[in-house]
Amino acid sequence: MRSAATPESISTLYQNHHGWLFAWLRRKTGCSQQAADLAQDTFLRLLSTREQEAFRVPRAYLRTVAHGLMVDQIRRRALEQAYLEALALQPEPLAPSPEERLLVIEALLRIDSLLAALPDKTRSVFLLSQIDGLAYADIGERLGLSLRTVKRHMHTAFAQCLRALM
Structure with missing residues (x-):
């Protein structure tokens, strides 16, 4: 073999x-x-x-x-495509250079990959906190989770983020 x-x-x-x-x-x-x-x-x-x-x-x-x-x-x-569409809505002076666009796309791909690697519930909790700005108690109420469980999911998500940075 x-x-x-x-x-x-x-x-x-x-x-x-x-x-x-x-x-x-x-x-x-x-x-x-x-x-x-x-x-x-x-x-x-x-x-x-x-x-x-x-x-x-x-x-x-x-x-x-x-x-x-x-x-x-x-x-x-x-x-x-989503990034380019968002760019098209920006006024010309704010449009980034091709190099900056590539860096942003690469960063978005790393973030997308990191989020895809999280378990579904952890990803939902993390996005509600970081994107929607909800407090942990509000996330728990919305998803039917205890505050302790929300904190555990956030800890998992932040740990994954730190591992990705290293």
């Missing part, structure tokens, strides 16, 4: 499954270029994997990785 993906095993996997994966992605995305990029990214992920599943059931594994990459790409585009 392999302990890590070897160049030979990746090469064989690529030769045997790249065409199928590309066709599957092209059907899903409707774009040959996007499908080609996602297929390449999928195989790049395999270079550092230790998942034996990739070699036991390659198509299922490749489809799962490619699907995850596709979802990440869709989320990134949606986030970028």
Whole structure:
């Protein structure tokens, strides 16, 4: 049994499954270029994997990785689009430079990823506190949680934020 993906095993996997994966992605995305990029990214992920599943059931594994990459790409585009729409509403002198836009988009993606990693209830509590500005007691009342539980969720969320900063 392999302990890590070897160049030979990746090469064989690529030769045997790249065409199928590309066709599957092209059907899903409707774009040959996007499908080609996602297929390449999928195989790049395999270079550092230790998942034996990739070699036991390659198509299922490749489809799962490619699907995850596709979802990440869709989320990134949606986030970028929302940011660009908000920018379009700003007066011209307030519009940031392209470099500043990229930094903001990257920060938004990190925040989105951090929030997505939180459990649903913790994310809800955190957003009600930080975005809506609700007091912990009000959050507890709205979500049917005790004050102690709200504090525990906030502690979890802040700890996750601190880990992300380190």
